[in-house]
Amino acid sequence: MITLDLIKKNQRGRIVNIDTDELPLKLIEMGCLPGNEVHLEQLAPMKDPMYLVIDGCHLAIRTETAKSITIELI
Numbered sequence: 001m002i003t004l005d006l007i008k009k010n011q012r013g014r015i016v017n018i019d020t021d022e023l024p025l026k027l028i029e030m031g032c033l034p035g036n037e038v039h040l041e042q043l044a045p046m047k048d049p050m051y052l053v054i055d056g057c058h059l060a061i062r063t064e065t066a067k068s069i070t071i072e073l074i
Contacts, residue, residue, distance in 0.1 A: 001016055001071065001072050002071060002072075002073070003066065003067050003068075003069060003070055004038065004050075004052075004066035004067070004070075004071050005050070005063045005064075005067045007038070007050075007066075007071065008040065009041075009042065010039075010041075011040055011073060012037060012038070012039045012073070012074045013037070013038050013039075013071035013072055013073045014035065014036070014037055014038070014074055015032065015035065015036050015037075015038055015054075015069060015070070015071055016034060016070045016071055017034060017069075018032060018033070018034065018069050019068035019069075022065070022067075022068035023065065023068050023069065024065070027061065027065070030054070030057050030059060031054050031055035031056070031057045032054050032059075032069065033055075036055040037054070037055060037074070038052055038053070038054045038071060039053045040052055041053055041058075047063060048062055048063045049062050049063070050062075050063060
C-alpha cells in the first residue's frame, strides 16, 4: 500500500484508508472514500496539483492532501 501522492500517471488504485482529520469534507462528499477506485490522469508541471478521477468524479487535489489517502494499486 502507498499514499496517493506516490501514484504514477495512468496507474489505478483503490482507496484503502483516509485520514479524515487532514482531508477536506468536500473531497469526502465527492467520493473520496475507502473502496472507491482512483486513477491519476495528469500532473501539473511542478507535480502539484494532481488531476484525478475518483469514482467517476474529476478532481484536482494538492499533493500535500494526497498524502493523507492510502491506496492499493490495481
